[in-house]
Amino acid sequence: MSFRVPRPLLLLPLAVLAGCASSGGTPRAGKVTPQVNALYDRMNQASKGYEAAIDQARRGDTPQAAQTRKQALDQLKDASARCSLTPGCDPQRFAAVFDRLLRLKDGSFIEGEDADDTEQGAEVGVQPGDANLPGSVAVGSLPAAQRSVTMLKGHQFSDLMVMNGPVKAALELWLTQLRPNLMDAYVNYQMMRYKMWPAYKKADLPEALLFGIMAKESGGKVHAVSRSGASGPLQFMYATGLRFGLSNADGFDQRFDPTMAAQANAEYIDEQLAAFNNNLEMTLAAYNGGEGRMRRIAAGSPGASFYDPQIYGQMSAETRDYVPMVLAAAWLFLHPDSYHLRWPKIDGEPGQIVLKRPASLSELTICLGSSQDMPEGWFRTLRNLNPRLDPQISQPVGARLEVPKQLEKAYASSCADGPWPILASDLHNAAKIVAPPPPAATSAALAGGGSSSSSSSRASSSASRSYTVRSGDTLVSIARKSSCADVEDIARLNGLKGHQLKVGQSIRVPVCR
16 A cells, blocks of 8 residues: 655655756766766765655654754755766756655555565666666556656656756746646546547657646647647647648548547657657757757757757747746646645546437537536537537437546436426527628728728638638638638638538638738
8 A cells, every 4th residue: 555654744845956957858978977976875875864754754753754854855955956066967867866755755656565676776876877867766666557657768757857947937837827727737638538648658658748748738628729720639730730640531620639639749759759869858849849940959069958058049939938838747747746736536437428319519518517516517528529529510319429427427317308408409599699790991990090001911801712622621721821811710701610621612711902
């Protein structure tokens, strides 16, 4: 059974890693000097001291445990700070120790049959090229579930994680202003986990990384579309999506499919890890800023880390923020308790319902209400699990929809019959009053204050041309070809409630004045 450390030992300061700010995603190479060995010895002693504090707490000697813990942390902080100033010293080793102590503190190790393996993993070797970085327990001693979320190409996720200033700032942002976004992303991910996690598991990539990318990219909104046209839960650009098998099939943009998007993302991450020698930060930078640009920048400074000024200074502000934000979300996924964060308990077991009466996803959302204690309702989950369906279009009797298993009984009791589906249908089919378009002169005056240059760059409310949808077309790609219309313009002109198109379909595209 797992052992949970008493509350006084739960606060391991992040300052332990103050000396790690200068390192990148790959260990430093070079001969290990006596000075470096001395720092690693102090790191080992501090790690053992912290474990001794845990043993003292188990025996009930709380005052002595607190003192031992303080001494161990002071020693670890000092050695970590000196490491960043000592040539040949690898700050990643201190990050790995920090990660291991976090898991010890959280009670993540199993007592009993794995105890000997854990003890052995605590002993740190200092030979260069050693595959077991200091503080990294043997992989076999970790429970299978934890192994799946901490491994990245044979290394523990923490081995590649640098807890520096940008990452700490990102942690603060997720825990403050973006906390609601983070929680929504977690709920959305857990509901889709059975669709997305298998691709990462098959590729031997950490689940935490998948969550971090999704949290930053879309927050788990399957139909998210950025201003640049990146689409889906993992925000693929159209051309990149095509390269990894995400095309337009029967009018459906496969970037919106969470299963296919996760598979494509895993393949992309694998490809870039190989290109950047398993450097995680560089790989994430390529995902955000483009692999071509990233490879050109990296080629100019071989061996430099992402945070090296020669590299970091050439990144766009968006990419400089993106990389630590993804890493911080991934770290919180693994270690919520260490930051006074509690993830909600989500039952994402997959299930299905067979419609007993015609209904759209919007109508189902209304009749399900707040079933199973979901105050925000089920609209987002229903859309995410059924990405090919327009939420406004009624599905016929007998249609099978994917839902969380916990909603199967709720559907039978609330939506198959009774007053709620009648109410939902009444609201859904209510006639909307459509105001007539304003006169052209008034419209131009409102849009540009009477300026002819402003009105000439907008699409005319009446001028349009016919366009036949071809294979691979989406509203985003069609709008991109026009210099004066966006997705909403085209959808509004054609009365499209969703963004689905069919090959051969004839639509009207606004024409610039």
